[in-house]
Amino acid sequence: MLDEILTVTFLTGFLAATLRIMTPILIAALGEMFAERAGVLNLGIEGIMIIGSFAGFAGAYFTGSLLLGFVTGALAGALLGLAMGVLSIRLKANQIVAGLGIWILCQGLASFLNRGIFGVVSVRPSVSILPAISLPLLNQVPLLGETLFNQNIVVYLTLLAVPVFTFIFRRTSWGLSIDAVGEEPHAADAAGISVSRVRYIAVTFGGLMAGLGGAYLSLALFGLYTDDLSTGLGWMAIVVVVFGKWRPWWIVGGALIFGAANALQYRLQALDFPLPYQFLLMIPFIVTLVIVVIFGRGQKGPSALAAPYERSEL
Amino acid sequence: MQRDAVVVSMEGITKSFGGTTANDDISFCLEAGEIHGLLGENGAGKTTLMNILYGLHRPDSGCILVNQVERNITSPHEAIALGIGMVHQHFMQVPTLTVLDNVILGLRNAREPLLDREGARQRLGELSATYQLDVDPEAYIWQLSVGDRQRVEILKALYRDVSILILDEPTSVLTPQEAEELFAMIRVCVNRGMSVIFITHKLEEAMSITDRVTVLRDGRVVATRVTSETTKAELARLMVGREVLFRLSNDAARSPAGPVALEVERLRAISDRGVLAVRDVSFQVHGGEIVGIAGVDGNGQTELVQALTGLRPVESGRVVVDGVDLTNAAPQRILRQGVGHIPEDFDDALVGAFTLVENLALDLHYTPPFSRWGVLNREVMRQSAQQVIARYDVRTPHERVKARTLSGGNKQKVVIARETSRAIKLLIAAHPTRGLDIGAEEYIRGLLLELRNAGIAILLVSTKLDEILSLCDRILVIEKGRLMGEMARSEADIEKIGLLMAGTGA
Amino acid sequence: TAQEDETDAEPIRVALVLDNAIDDQGWNQAGYEGLLAIEEQFENVEIAFSEEIPIPDMERALRDYASQGYDFIILHSSIAKDAAINTATDYPEIMFLWTDGDTTMDNLAVIRPLAHEASYLAGLIAGSMTETGIIGMVGGIDIPSTHRSYEGFVMGVAEVNADAQVLVNWIGSFLDVSAGNEAAMSQVEAGADIIFGNGDGQNIGVLRACEETETLCIGAVRDQYDVAPSVVLTSVGWGFETGIPLVFGDYLEGKFEGQFYEINLEEGADLMPYHENEELIPEEVRELVEEKRQEIIDGDLEIPVIDFAEEMEEEEETD
Amino acid sequence: MQAYGALVYSAFGSVNGFAETMVKACPLLLAGLGVTVAFRARFWNIGAEGQIYAGGIMAAVVGIYITGLPAVVHLPLTVLAGAVGGALWGLVPGYLKARLKVNEVITTLMLNYVIILLAGYLIHGPMRDRASGITISPQLLQTAWLPTVIPRTRFHAGILLALALAVVVYWLLERTVLGFQIRTVGENERAARVAGVRVGRTIILTMIVSGALAGLAGAAEVAGLQHRLVDEFSPGYGFLAVAVALLGNLHPIGVVFASVLFAALLNGADAMQRAASVPVPVIFVIEGLVIVLVSARFFRQRSG
């Protein structure tokens, strides 16, 4: 069986699948990382991804431009992120409940808009999906090159965003302010930073990224929208943020492990692996769990995570 | 140095929080180039007044003039822009960031949004040199001692080019030497044209460094005095509203030392930073004596106390209480062996959201008579709380108030009450009077002596040398995790201890 | 007149209860289309439906309709067995139709799609057309009806291509589009050049994966040609769109019985049209399919129903 | 307007409506109590859904395969098995957090997926009713059924159990040593440690209790309503339970009201589909909005 597994086609396919599965999770997780590092826990990510995939699709469908589709998806996501901001920052809502509410609300909203705009149709409208771009030279790298460097633009941009985000948190005043606000909002306030402004920006950006992650599903993977495009990817994104210790590269690692375990699981099944399929489907979750138990102990999130900031509480 | 121009004038400031009026029609003015002391008991409203000036609170009424111009300061951002800097009583720092990042936090620079750490490091170096404030800019805040954190807090203000510097109880965590360094720094500030507001509970300090003092009581201004024209006694009376004793004598009713209650042998413990913070410490404490551990903050006292109380693993060595080996025992076991523990921060001993009844029962709630078969007996808990509250004179309307609403002094009393009202043989008290006003301080020191006289062994960790000298029968000095020397009180004096603390004595 | 009488008469009220959305492109949409077909084909009917009803709420939804005086109630969820039986017991005057169920009563009939026959025909196509000798099957949840189809498909493949290998992925969901997509992708990479999407909503993912990799494929439940017109050769219809109005017609004519209505090839559980892709299928293959189809209809060829339970028991015996 | 009328009427306007509201409140209340206990210790248990499934599985196993017992023994045993199942599934993240300091958000979420898949395996495999043409487990023996309390409705004894447990949980939190320790750990872990409370042990016990309560929700659904193990017998009750617990301000009696309110809302919204042809997506939007508004409205207090 091992020789069956370790073929080149298997490996390249496995890599490609890993990338495919991890990308939307990674996009959303990177955004959620901003929100959480600023102290806002947005459990509505799953819902925002659903809206993002619908808005992205509708945008692309009506404008005929995938780019505008992604823009629409991102904007819709940003709007919902902002709504989460208003709830958690201005109204000082309980963030866990507000996030769950947004999740349910978005499910309904996406499906409502979908039926309102496209109707209950027997044939789904569709758009052509984002093409893969093969990077010259790099795609010649043996074994990996063909898949790693033959991806759509969003994959490249997402991977590019990782060092950029790392840079933002390491070297810019934006990153510093976000961390300060999530860690010790009173200190940030006393240093002259507007806690609520930073949080609004971070949670809105988090929403924007979740919207993009959703749009990725409808525009880069499927070219159409159904209510069930994202089944739990947003929740996985939240897990990956914690798993990734709120740091960009670790988050990539988390998404990668989950993506790889998933990709492997489908392949094992197709190879008639002698286990009931439900147990194979468990693999990604169990792998995540085991890895966290082995390597991910003792991490605590930003100190002020999910706590509304009130100045006079001092 | 021009002394008469008024730089800050606060007029008719009133501020209340729910039921309590923290500031009641306060008028206060700061002249250019002066050091203005602000005195008052815990809860008198000093911090609130300064928070208003710094834009953290909005006054309910009253107005503020900065450099003769009326200002509406709604955020620290605006205060900073007006040249006001504040060193807070609770440090306003992000522990997970470095010193440098904390200093530049919230500031703009030419390369925005990029950080200019190189430039900042340079400027910080210069400031450190000018004001003699030494800290490693690359160190993380959580790694620093309290003294260092305070230096960071001051550097933050200086870095912002403030002309008005507010220091809220800056010396409550410092040793006398550190306090002296601070005063020297303040004088440099004033010489460079700054004006300083200095909040303290220590009258000696107020007398020695300030030009004028304003005394608050219950949210009102009681008096403003020129320092050279007043006395400690007068200030104390103004603050408390009655005469205050200044020295407690520990020789009264001194009983001979009893059997060994605590024996520590070659103890080693590792700090959160992963370094050996307690190095081969050995000492004994007998029943009926107070042994003091003096030292500059951050020299392993925290870790020592935690290792003794089961809150931190002991790497090697032994801890024996009353003949029982409690090395690495669980806190509960140690507590049940008759050890009381007053941690250095009373917020680590109290549950703010719990009533006094619950807080007072926290240590023994799982044993009869507080509970049986896992079920609490609320009535017993309540009665016991009432008794304890009366006995320790905790100032509270009733025993059902939430602990977080108490003043600092009263919170500390609750902790001490809980930890000493059960049958204990040994009390480990870390900085029991830190941040408390003179009235509360006096009370707690008296209480420690009483316990000592009742035959209890007390280990007192303190950075206040006057406290150590006035209370302890024997004094140990700790420096970099080692005990540097031991002396009876009769042999001790400030000089000698100070040298040991600096690591140069013995 | 008689005609006026008819229009004045109380309309016949038909309700449908679904466990998912009516536009899921699969099972639920097929049921919904069956309901719409009733409205279209018969006069003086009033229709209503409740979608996205979770399992614990099924019985409440059924009772709600029953107590509101609906005459004919369709339960489109095979696992809501007790809801069907309990409600039917308490409302003997109301007729219930339960799709893909396993129990009948006087007033409870079951529609059982015999899609394994069409699946067999699909297997013939796949087996004849594969070049790599590797064929994929992506199933939703492995339940008796999908399992029957899977077995039928494998039989079809084996009939024409004894050496062909069928890769099997069950994704444990009838909805998860991403999982369908990934499973199909993994089969393509493993060499499959024809994939049978033996499921439901998740088939969208399967078919889109095929479109992207230019792999031929076969849909299921309803005609799924439009999901990926360039690669969908045909679909295995389950016949709800035709079967539901068929049973309702019986009911109107007073012929309704608490029995199993098996929907066979002729009644709509048939291969769906080839549409534009007819030419992709070699003529002799199409002829073979037509031939076998006729044999089945004529009763000359029987495709055994291999249910999952039976298979499991067999396995146990061989263990 | 008609729609809202339908909502209120269907929830409380008739015996059956009331019964159905309580039927729905039952799992929300039990799981909500479980979440409450965990959250009071500041343990972010997002795994009530999985604990419900664990409880349902265990109850089904005992209810189906243990035969020959009289109802007075079999029923309590079945219910207890549900509690044990939930407790075990809660113990895992509790233990991992208390002893290995593993973040509970990850563990509880992952364990949800695992147990739901395991339930799927059991229902489609070993526990499948071989006599049936569909994939459900056999019925629980009648001796393991929670009796129906209001005749001709689905109002089963599990609801009474849930209400009683709300009082028990209140008593547990306010009057027992364990409850006191749970609250202490939640409010100030450092103070708990200083006062000698064994934090790790408390967290483990918390999650046993929390999981057991959620497990009982599963057992009540299986033994009171489905009488079988079926796919998706909990359509996300464990997640709603989080909202219910927080809406109830993490107070057991508050959770009673919150669960009834949510149940009325869910049932009412569903009835709006039939009474006023309100499309399902709109219903989800309304539900989401209500939760969102509720989050902002009622919860300023406990954050401080």
Ligand SMILES: Nc1ncnc2c1ncn2[C@@H]1O[C@H](COP(=O)(O)OP(=O)(O)OP(=O)(O)O)[C@@H](O)[C@H]1O
């Ligand atoms: N670095 C960390 N990361 C996450 N959690 C931590 C960390 N440090 C301590 N904890 C907390 O400590 C708890 C376990 O603490 P610990 O094992 O010290 O308890 P304990 O009081 O010794 O318990 P017991 O007496 O039952 O052994 C965890 O549940 C967690 O809440």
Ligand SMILES: Nc1ncnc2c1ncn2[C@@H]1O[C@H](COP(=O)(O)OP(=O)(O)OP(=O)(O)O)[C@@H](O)[C@H]1O
């Ligand atoms: N944010 C707040 N909310 C409610 N009450 C407050 C708040 N801040 C201060 N108070 C109350 O206002 C009063 C004045 O407090 P303040 O902190 O100004 O006293 P202080 O003079 O600085 O005392 P200390 O010497 O203990 O620092 C106290 O009774 C305090 O409890």
Ligand SMILES: [Mg+2]
């Ligand atoms: Mg103060």
Ligand SMILES: [Mg+2]
């Ligand atoms: Mg210390």
